[in-house]
Amino acid sequence: MEQALFDDLVQSLKEARAMKRGEMPASRRITVATPDTKAVREQIGLSQSEFAQLMQVSVKTLQNWEQHRRNPTGPAAALLKIVRTAPDMALKTLRD
Incomplete structure (x- = not known):
């Protein structure tokens, strides 16, 4: 490894530790930003149990998201964005 590259990496590690x-x-x-779960659910007109089943999570998890005690992450957050942006296509795809 070149010395200049090595020195840059060491400096980056020092900065990360300081941060x-x-x-x-x-x-x-x-x-x-994660979409507001309750707003997305209400936009497509589903009950909590129907939406939880669609998202493949428990009703309790959905309630925690809606009451902002927890936030959806990873694939769940991405799926919420898709449902918010293209609800008809998302519902058709998820129900098939």
């Missing part, structure tokens, strides 16, 4: 300790701010921060 983790709160000694320096992160140079950028990315946040991903």
